[in-house]
Amino acid sequence: MSVADAAAAVRDGLAVVYPTETVYGLGADATDADAVEQVFDLKGRPRDNPLSLGVPSVDAALDYTRPTEREERFMRRFLPGPVTVIVERRPSLPDALTAGRDRVGVRVPDHETALELLERTPPLTATSANRSGSPSVTRVTDLDDRIREGVAVVVDGGETPGTESTVVDPGRGVIHRRGAMADEIEAWLSKLQG
Numbered sequence: 795m796s797v798a799d800a801a802a803a804v805r806d807g808l809a810v811v812y813p814t815e816t817v818y819g820l821g822a823d824a825t826d827a828d829a830v831e832q833v834f835d836l837k838g839r840p841r842d843n844p845l846s847l848g849v850p851s852v853d854a855a856l857d858y859t860r861p862t863e864r865e866e867r868f869m870r871r872f873l874p875g876p877v878t879v880i881v882e883r884r885p886s887l888p889d890a891l892t893a894g895r896d897r898v899g900v901r902v903p904d905h906e907t908a909l910e911l912l913e914r915t916p917p918l919t920a921t922s923a924n925r926s927g928s929p930s931v932t933r934v935t936d937l938d939d940r941i942r943e944g945v946a947v948v949v950d951g952g953e954t955p956g957t958e959s960t961v962v963d964p965g966r967g968v969i970h971r972r973g974a975m976a977d978e979i980e981a982w983l984s985k986l987q988g
Contacts, residue, residue: 795833795948795949796949796966797812797907797910797911797914797949798914799947799949800821800911800915800946800947801911801915802881803914803946803947804821804823804829804911804915804916804918805916805947806946807822807823807826807828807829808822808829808832808946809821809822809832809833809836809943809944809945809946810822810906810911810931810945810946810947810949811907811923811937811941811945811947811948811949812908812911812918812932812947812949812951813887813905813907813908813949813951813952813954814901814903814905814908814920814954815875815876815904815908815954815955815959816876816903816930816954816956816957816959816973817904817922817923817924817930817931817941817954817955817956817958818922818923818930818931818932818934818937818954819848819895819903819908819918819919819920819921819923819930820833820836820837820921820922820923820941820945821848821915821919821920822849822917822918822919823857823915823916823917823918824845824847824887824916824917824918824919824920825858825887825888825916826831826854826888826987827888827918828917829837829893830845830888830891831846831890832944833891833899833921834922835944836870836940836941836944837838837921837925837926838925838926838927838940838944839852839921839942840925840926841890841893842892843895843921843926844891844892844893844898844899845891845892845899845918845919845921845972846878846897846898846899846900846901846919846920847859847887847891847899847900847901847918847919847920848901848902848917848918848919848920849882849900849901849902849912849917849918850902850909850912850913851873851874851902852866852869852870852873852902853901853910854902855869855873855881855900855902855905856878856915857862857884857886858883858884858886858898858899858917859881859882859883859884859900860881860882860883860884860966861879861881861882861965862881863964864964864986865879865881865964865965866955868962868982869881869902869964869966871902871984872950872975872979873895873900873902873984874895874902874903874904874909874950874974875902875904875925875936875941875974875975876904876959876960876973876974877901877959877962877974877975877979878900878901878920878958878959878960878961878962878963878971879899879900879901879960879962879963879964880897880898880899880900880962880964880965880970881895881897881898881900881965881982882896882897882898883895883898884955887909888898891919893899893911895921896923897963898909899920899961901920901959903920905951907949907951908948910961921962922958923937923941924938924940924941925938928986930952930956931956932955932956933952933953933954934948934950935984943978944955945988949964955974957973957974958973958974958975959971959973960972960974960975960976961973962981962983963977964982964983967983969983
C-alpha cells in the first residue's frame with residue numbers, strides 16, 4: 795500500500811509498517827498514548843522498555859525534545875541517519891512512549907519513503923517491526939503474522955540493509971547499542987571528551 799494510505803491510517807490512530815535505512819519500523823502516532831499502547835501490544839513488548847520517536851528532521855524533533863547544545867550539535871551531525879539519539883523529552887509526549895522516563899530516543903531515518911511518511915504524520919513510534927525477542931525484519935514477507943494482521947497498512951520498500959541503528963546518549967557520552975556508524979560516533983564523542 796502507499797505512503798498516503800499509511801499516513802491516513804496513522805491519523806486515524808492505527809499502526810503501520812514502514813521501511814527505513816536499517817530495518818522495517820512499526821509506527822503509530824507517538825503523541826497518542828492509545829496508539830503507542832497498540833504498538834506495545836503488537837510487539838509483545840514490556841511496558842517498561844520505552845519506544846523511540848520518529849520525526850522527519852532535527853527541527854521537527856525540537857518540537858518534542860529539549861536537547862542541550864552539545865546534543866543538538868550531535869543530532870545535526872548524524873541525523874538523518876541510522877542513529878537513535880537520546881535526549882530530554884518535552885511533556886507533550888505521553889509517558890506510555892518513554893515508560894515514564896524524562897528522556898526519549900529520536901530517529902530521523904535516512905530513507906526516502908520513511909521521510910515521506912513522517913512529513914505527512916505526527917511523530918511516529920520508531921521501533922522495529924518484529925515481535926519482542928525475535929529478529930528484526932528486513933523484508934515484509936518476514937513479518938510476524940500478528941504484526942501483519944494487526945497493522946492497518948504495510949508499506950513495502952523492498953529489502954532493507956538490516957543493520958540496527960546505533961543508540962547513543964551524546965550528552966552523557968554513552969553508546970547504549972552499537973550498530974551502524976558506531977565507530978564514527980565513538981570518534982565524535984571521544985573528540986569532545988578529549
